[in-house]
Amino acid sequence: MxxxxxxxxxxxxxxxxxxxxxxxxxxxxxxxxxxxxxxxxxxxxxxxxxxxxxxxxxxxxxxxxxxxxxxxxHGHAHPEIVAAIIGQVKSGTSFPLPTETEVLLAEEICGRSPALEAIRFANSGTEGVMAAIKAARAFTGRPAIAKIEGAYHGSYDHVEISLDGAPANWGTAGAPARIAYARGTPDAVVADTVVVPFDDAEACRRILEANADRLAAVLLDVQPSRVGMIPASQAFVDTLRTVTRELGILLIVDEVVTYRLSYGGAHPLWDLQPDLVALGKVIGGGMPIGAVAGRRDVMSVFDSRGRKPDVAQGGTFTANPLTMIAGLTALRLLxxxxxxxxxxxxxxxxxxxxxxxxxxxxxxxxxxxxxxxxxxxxxxxxxxxxxxxxxxxxxxxxxxxxxxxxxxxxxxxxxxxxxxxxxxxxxxxxxxxxxxxxxxxxx
Ligand SMILES: Cc1ncc(COP(=O)(O)O)c(C=O)c1O
Missing domain, CATH: 3.90.1150.10 (Aspartate Aminotransferase, domain 1)
Incomplete structure (x- = not known):
């Protein structure tokens, strides 16, 4: 009550x-x-x-x-999450070995949406987005990505484009200018980030077709907060999915923020089959986290069994058991x-x-x-x-x-x-x- x-x-x-x-x-x-x-x-x-x-x-x-x-x-200092973290602290905070908690959290997240067949963890949403982009490049053999004008996806160079355009420099609505946020951003980064307008299916199709041979992926947040926190229309999402399939471009859905919208994340609400999803925030139960998840064949670019992987992914604290147990406890409560x-x-x-x-x-x-x-x-x-x-x-x-x-x-x-x-x-x-x-x- x-x-x-x-x-x-x-x-x-x-x-x-x-x-x-x-x-x-x-x-x-x-x-x-x-x-x-x-x-x-x-x-x-x-x-x-x-x-x-x-x-x-x-x-x-x-x-x-x-x-x-x-x-x-779950707000701050949720008693069950606190207890889980304290329990883990007593037996170690990070190891140069995987732990069962990592498998449990992976099973929990993959079990919530059939589109998430496999997952790799990272330490921030930025890293999750970066890993998704690298996976898309490796899978398609193409260098560039497309993103929505104004949408924020973390602080990885290629996504820090057209974050803060203003009337003086943003170009025409149907073909938004590529504006680097950080001073000194290499021209090559700007050249490899294509910008599309939010919710304009026809402009989007035109821009993707014009750049198709260079595009590895389109990065989509279905409710980008800096774009007004408005949901993408079903027609826009459907067009993006159709066009990316036609052109051999992967669709990465950034759910670092929107994962909380439904039990399986945001994509099920649009009946959307993403190729990859970037995750973060709530899946860490208040501890630093990021992840990339999605199609098993695409995710296999990270597989290093018996070979050099196409993309080397991971870091010193990746999938550390403190984050994993906090995330697992938070998601079970959610x-x-x-x-x-x-x-x-x-x-x-x-x-x-x-x-x-x-x-x-x-x-x-x-x-x-x-x-x-x-x-x-x-x-x-x-x-x-x-x-x-x-x-x-x-x-x-x-x-x-x-x-x-x-x-x-x-x-x-x-x-x-x-x-x-x-x-x-x-x-x-x-x-x-x-x-x-x-x-x-x-x-
Ligand atoms: C949509 C979106 N993607 C990615 C990120 C990056 O996540 P992090 O701050 O954990 O690096 C954010 C952060 O706010 C975000 O809003």
């Missing part, structure tokens, strides 16, 4: 976080080691977390909708009922915010399927990266909403998106909806 939510605490002090940031500035560029989670003037420093709440070093408590960027699906419950909480949150916005006459849209949400401060239709691109004035209002929520004890990502975790209650969601309703007219 749902318990009433404790009153969210208003932030009383930031003195402890301010002092830590001042020290951090002396030893880290910009005082941070993580670009995505930084916001001005600086984030609060976490002291600990329990369930759906985080306490910072000043004693402020936040209801956590960021969930470490969509990964902590049964169909748990997913249905947080997806229903998501429906409650989206409908509640829409009702508050309507009541106060502020234009707002809440996108996201299942346990995801992103709040857009506009009523203009959002169909892709360009329509989700905020004006300077909207950016300012989004930053104010983010900061005001933080001051009132609610942690969301800087673009005001989030996910729900299994410890959350109806009362938690209602408290958030109410806070949004109070803040919206003040923006």
């Amino acid at each position: 749902d318990m009433p939510a404790p009153e969210p605490l208003r932030r009383n002090s930031t003195a402890g976080s301010d002092a830590l940031f001042a020290r951090a500035l002396k030893v880290m560029p910009g005082g941070s080691t993580r670009a995505a989670s930084f916001f001005d003037p600086h984030p609060p420093y976490a002291a600990g977390g329990a369930g759906a709440r985080i306490t910072d070093v000043d004693g402020n408590v936040y209801l956590d909708f960021s969930n470490n960027f969509f990964s902590q699906i 049964d169909r009922a748990a997913i249905a419950r947080i997806n229903a909480l998501g429906d409650r949150l989206r409908a509640g915010i829409a009702a508050q916005a309507a009541a106060c006459g502020v234009p707002v849209q809440v996108t996201g399927l299942g346990s995801f949400f992103r709040i857009h401060l506009t009523d203009a239709p959002i169909t892709g990266y360009r329509s989700a691109f905020p004006s300077d004035e909207t950016k300012r209002r989004v930053a104010t909403l983010h900061r005001t929520l933080l001051d009132q004890g609610f942690l969301v990502t800087p673009n005001v998106s989030g996910t729900l975790s299994t410890p959350m209650t109806d009362a938690d969601i209602d408290a958030f909806i109410q806070a949004i309703g109070q803040i919206l007219p003040t923006l």
Whole structure:
């Protein structure tokens, strides 16, 4: 039964976080080691977390909708995951040998979707995406990939293209420009990353056909958060699948974020048969993880039995038993009922915010399927990266909403998106909806 939510605490002090940031500035560029989670003037420093709440070093408590960027699906310090990790710590944290836990987690994930015939683990979603791309190159003998304009897939060079285009440089909608994010990105990387617009099936077909002989894979996130956290249409996904098959291009579905959408991941919701899937976040139970999974014949590029593999994949801490046992415990807790419950909480949150916005006459849209949400401060239709691109004035209002929520004890990502975790209650969601309703007219 749902318990009433404790009153969210208003932030009383930031003195402890301010002092830590001042020290951090002396030893880290910009005082941070993580670009995505930084916001001005600086984030609060976490002291600990329990369930759906985080306490910072000043004693402020936040209801956590960021969930470490969509990964902590069971919130913080879930007792069963903690017990599993402690049990493993006592008998070793990593070995130069495989363990049974790695086999168990592989069986668990492959058992949830027939499309995932085999899997290899990595330490981050970035590494999972990188391994998928290398596998596709090795399997097809082609060098290039295609990705969706604006979509984020981690910090591997070839996917850091067209992340942050703006009207001045993004080119035409039907043929988006290839824009390197990092200064100094080699021209060869840009040349081998083709960019396609989100949800425009005909433009996509045209661009893929024009580049077919060089393309190893298309990288698709079916609900890319930076593209507005809108779901891809069935027609777009179907066209991509058909065209990639026709042209001998592999389809890699990046489910690092969206795996939580259903028991088998995101692809079953679109009835999609991917060649490869990149995974991360929730499958690690709060520990660092990534993975590539999919067709057995494609995955065999990693097989090193009696030969040099086509792609050497793995690292010192790959499939370490701490991550494996945390992930296994988290996924066993994430049964169909748990997913249905947080997806229903998501429906409650989206409908509640829409009702508050309507009541106060502020234009707002809440996108996201299942346990995801992103709040857009506009009523203009959002169909892709360009329509989700905020004006300077909207950016300012989004930053104010983010900061005001933080001051009132609610942690969301800087673009005001989030996910729900299994410890959350109806009362938690209602408290958030109410806070949004109070803040919206003040923006
Ligand atoms: C869709 C997507 N793919 C890949 C990644 C990279 O995952 P990681 O941060 O674990 O490297 C992210 C990270 O947010 C992501 O959102």
